[in-house]
Amino acid sequence: MGTAATASAGGQRRLPIIEAAIEMTARTGWAAVTMGRLAEQVGVSRQTVYNEVGSKDALADAMLAHELGRFLASVGDAFDRHADDLVEAIHDAVRNVLDLAQGNLLVRAIASATHGADTELLPLLTTQAETLLAEVKTMLAARVARYPTGLADEQVEVLVDLVTRAVLSHVIQPTGTPASTADGLAWLASRVLEAPARKPLRYG
Numbered sequence: 273m274g275t276a277a278t279a280s281a282g283g284q285r286r287l288p289i290i291e292a293a294i295e296m297t298a299r300t301g302w303a304a305v306t307m308g309r310l311a312e313q314v315g316v317s318r319q320t321v322y323n324e325v326g327s328k329d330a331l332a333d334a335m336l337a338h339e340l341g342r343f344l345a346s347v348g349d350a351f352d353r354h355a356d357d358l359v360e361a362i363h364d365a366v367r368n369v370l371d372l373a374q375g376n377l378l379v380r381a382i383a384s385a386t387h388g389a390d391t392e393l394l395p396l397l398t399t400q401a402e403t404l405l406a407e408v409k410t411m412l413a414a415r416v417a418r419y420p421t422g423l424a425d426e427q428v429e430v431l432v433d434l435v436t437r438a439v440l441s442h443v444i445q446p447t448g449t450p451a452s453t454a455d456g457l458a459w460l461a462s463r464v465l466e467a468p469a470r471k472p473l474r475y476g
Contacts, residue, residue: 286324288314290338293331298377302332339378340404344411346372351415358419358465363458366439370450373443382444409436421465431464 292313296305305328311318325331350364373379412432421428435457442453 283324285314285316285320286334287338289316289321289324290331290334293325294335294339294378297335305331335378336404339376340407343369343372344408347412348415351418355418358416358421359458359462361415361419362435362461363454366435366457367450367454369439370442370446370453374446374450379443405436405440409433412436423465431461435461 307321346368347365354361
């Protein structure tokens with residue numbers, strides 16, 4: 273089962289527990305998250321928390337899967353809106369992800385961890401990074417394959433890898449606004465695709 277799919281597995285109390293864990297991690301750090309505190313916050317027994325999410329490591333996986341699902345849905349929406357224009361689809365997908373990341377509690381916690389603020393969370397993120405990246409790239413490659421790009425499969429893979437890694441970097445450590453970053457990456461994609469960009473750089 274894929275990482276994103278695991279987010280919805282389990283009983284009806286699973287989602288509130290995961291959401292409470294995300295909020296608690298952002299507020300007090302991953303080290304402060306315990307099954308007892310989660311049980312108290314959600315209003316269930318400690319055993320229920322264990323039954324729904326398993327170990328603390330499994331809880332971290334579930335949190336990441338839950339948020340990944342939200343990001344992938346926003347990417348899918350962008351491609352659906354621009355079914356006949358790959359450059360504009362990439363623009364809106366990047367913009368959606370970066371806009372969503374700005375107010376995301378778990379992203380904030382991850383950013384703190386990568387800067388040394390939460391050393392217990394970082395190893396879990398490192399373990400999951402390769403799996404998450406592969407899942408995102410697989411989804412994007414499938415989306416891009418629906419467009420007549422004229423690129424070979426390995427060339428599409430390079431484009432997807434480049435855009436994905438750039439977006440993830442900006443999610444964790446932004447160097448510009450979501451609008452300007454989306455604009456730049458869409459322009460870059462248009463050059464790779466040898467497609468005339470419909471609009472000049474919007475924020476260049």
